Amino acid sequence: MPWLLQSLPPNLSFTHYYSRTRSRPSSPPAHNSTTTTQLVVVAASTKTINEDDYHSTLRALNSRGRFPRKSLGQHYMLNSSVNEQLVDVADVKEGEVVLEIGPGTGSLTSVLVNAGATVLGIEKDAHMAALVRERFASIDRVKVLQEDFTKCHIRSHLVSLLGCKKSLDGESQHAKVVSNIPFNISTDVVKLLLPMGDIFSEVVLLLQEETALRWVESTLRTSEYRPINIFINFYSDPEYNFKVPRSNFFPQPNVDAAVVTFRLKQAADYPQVSSIKSFFSMVNSAFNSKRKMLRSTLQHISTSPEIEVALRNVGLPSTSRPEELTLDDFVRLHNLITKV
Numbered sequence: 466m467p468w469l470l471q472s473l474p475p476n477l478s479f480t481h482y483y484s485r486t487r488s489r490p491s492s493p494p495a496h497n498s499t500t501t502t503q504l505v506v507v508a509a510s511t512k513t514i515n516e517d518d519y520h521s522t523l524r525a526l527n528s529r530g531r532f533p534r535k536s537l538g539q540h541y542m543l544n545s546s547v548n549e550q551l552v553d554v555a556d557v558k559e560g561e562v563v564l565e566i567g568p569g570t571g572s573l574t575s576v577l578v579n580a581g582a583t584v585l586g587i588e589k590d591a592h593m594a595a596l597v598r599e600r601f602a603s604i605d606r607v608k609v610l611q612e613d614f615t616k617c618h619i620r621s622h623l624v625s626l627l628g629c630k631k632s633l634d635g636e637s638q639h640a641k642v643v644s645n646i647p648f649n650i651s652t653d654v655v656k657l658l659l660p661m662g663d664i665f666s667e668v669v670l671l672l673q674e675e676t677a678l679r680w681v682e683s684t685l686r687t688s689e690y691r692p693i694n695i696f697i698n699f700y701s702d703p704e705y706n707f708k709v710p711r712s713n714f715f716p717q718p719n720v721d722a723a724v725v726t727f728r729l730k731q732a733a734d735y736p737q738v739s740s741i742k743s744f745f746s747m748v749n750s751a752f753n754s755k756r757k758m759l760r761s762t763l764q765h766i767s768t769s770p771e772i773e774v775a776l777r778n779v780g781l782p783s784t785s786r787p788e789e790l791t792l793d794d795f796v797r798l799h800n801l802i803t804k805v
């Protein structure tokens with residue numbers, strides 16, 4: 466099956482799949498319709514969506530009699546150049562092990578394979594797992610497991626895969642994660658993967674754009690500043706890479722997406738806290754009553770006067786609220802009040 470053909474006509478458009486059609490279209494819908502959504506790519510790349518990316522996605526779904534399922538966040542990537550950019554951002558090299566969460570029809574898997582990676586795909590949808598397994602049946606560098614990523618034992622899957630792949634100096638390799646994930650499992654994915662710096666060096670994800678901005682660019686004293694920001698910066702160095710407009714997906718979601726890279730820290734580089742568990746328990750308690758002062762919300766850890774003294778030692782007012790503290794401030798506060 467040819468997966469790449471000529472460019473799409475610039476005025477190609479198609480109906481909004483979930484809301485406007487219950488039949489499976491076999492060709493891109495009519496042009497210039499007032500009820501259609503423009504499909505041509507605008508911002509993520511200089512290339513337009515390839516017509517065959519659209520057709521091949523439909524053919525792959527039709528071959529299994531599948532509708533994209535909203536509950537599984539099935540918005541398939543239509544633009545192969547976005548997949549190429551994802552792989553470029555991750556700097557995937559020949560021989561590297563890459564985890565792909567939700568390979569779907571295998572469009573990103575194909576670019577990873579062409580870059581020389583060994584790919585472990587974890588796909589929850591049994592039909593899509595079978596489809597992608599069949600598509601790469603002749604390539605022994607692709608392994609597809611039909612599992613829910615949020616429930617699977619990813620560490621043991623990766624350890625066995627990496628165990629047989631040592632780098633030239635005999636050290637175990639680090640794997641990478643490159644995935645276009647369903648938006649509704651983004652938080653679970655990040656919470657599971659970021660503390661695994663012993664296994665993964667980089668996690669490159671296509672996220673909802675609003676989430677990407679909140680996680681990478683949120684600033685102190687804003688409503689977007691939350692414990693997840695402390696978590697992300699504790700375990701990684703995040704970077705916002707580029708925006709991917711919603712028109713690149715089939716069916717089109719109601720929001721735009723963006724690519725984010727999380728460079729995972731090694732345990733030795735984590736901020737020095739006496740106990741990671743008690744550190745995050747303190748951060749969560751602090752944000753549970755975000756508008757309240759820390760000297761009152763953290764009284765289960767230390768007395769109010771002791772917290773005030775600790776805050777002043779950190780260089781902050783004794784009346785501080787959680788949204789005023791950086792990761793470093795929280796670390797110092799934790800180490801002071803848990804020692805008292």
Ligand SMILES: C[S@@+](CC[C@H](N)C(=O)[O-])C[C@H]1O[C@@H](n2cnc3c(N)ncnc32)[C@H](O)[C@@H]1O
Pocket residue numbers: 537538539540541542543566567568569570571572573587588589590593612613614615644645646647648650
């Ligand atoms: C946004 S689609 C991306 C598909 C494909 N990677 C692409 O770029 O076109 C998300 C994929 O994740 C799968 N998926 C949804 N929830 C999952 C989960 N909990 N674990 C693993 N895969 C999941 C869906 O079935 C779907 O194939």
